[in-house]
Amino acid sequence: MTQPYVNINIENQVGIIEFFHPAHNSLPGDILTKLAQTITDAGTNDDIKVIVLKSGKDRTFCAGASFKELININDAETGKVFFSGFANVINAMRKCPKFIIGRVQGKTVGGGVGLASATDYCMATKYASIKLSELNVGIGPFVVGPAVERKIGLSAMTQIAIDANSFYDAEWAKDKGLFTKVFEDIETLDAEVKAFAEHLCTYNPEAMKDMKQAFWKGTEDWDTLLADRAVISGRLVLSDFTKETLKRFK
Incomplete structure (x- = not known):
């Protein structure tokens, strides 16, 4: 399949949410909207006890x-709406009453690092290097920054946000707390994710719900915070610097 999609399959009480885009699993607005809604719906589905978030194909995670x-954003409101898409997905993950397990098979950039950071437990392959590239195009990781900082700390987040042209390998991400385990290949990753998620389904769902709420304590203002950050990104994407930089990608 080469068309973009977001789908969910339920296997042994595990809701497996998968997103895909042929452009290296990049995330346009419509995919972000579908992803946020799918996560929200899975959170209220009694047939699901644990969620796995993954992307399609075997190369780039996101x-x-x-x-x-x-490139096509020409006014601040359009910019705000676009970057709010990432905010809405992160907030959907934050508010979801069920644990979300991340499955990161390959490189992840920018907003993709935000998604990985917003999972509750994230496993990856050794190919899953990360990069916060936003400063390269004159923006900055404002929307995903709170999620990344919460997961790996301010110092590490500052490092990769400023060093916007470098990939940091999966072991670095594991050492900083983004990934819990790093595996040699996708087959091993998938087996471990499946076994771990299905084992979690044997636990008390009320306990997991209360644990998740406790883990995310202190983020209650993120609806407002991330919306404000989307405004900043929406303004910066209109700057002369960013407009000139984005022309290279046409």
Whole structure:
């Protein structure tokens, strides 16, 4: 399948949410909207006890924002709406009453690092290097920053946000707390994710719900915070610097 999609399959009480885009699993606005809604719906589905978030194919986990859409943003409101898409997905993950297990098979950039950071437990392959590339195009990781900082700490987040042209390998991400385990290949990753998620389904769902709420304590203002951050990104994407930089991607 080469068309973009977001789908969910339920296997042994595990809700497996998968997103895909042929442009290295980048995330245009419509995919972000579907992803946020799918996560929200899975959170209220009694047939699901645990959620796995993954992307399609076997290369890049997520290339972040859709450059095609970024290039076509010509006013601040459109910019705010676009970056709010990432905010809505992160907030949906934050509010979801069920644990979300991340399955990261390959490189992840920008908004993709935000998604991985917003999972509750994230496993990856050794190929899953990460990069916060936003400063490269004159923006900055404002929307995903709170999720990344919460997961790996301010110092590490600052490092990769400023060093916007470098990939940091999966072991670095594991050492900083983004990934819990790193595996040699996708087959091993998938087996471990499946076994772990299904084992979690044997636990008390009320306990997991209360644990998740406790884990995310202190983020209650993120509806407002991430919306405000989307405004900043929406303004910066209109700057002369960013407009000139994005022309290279046409």
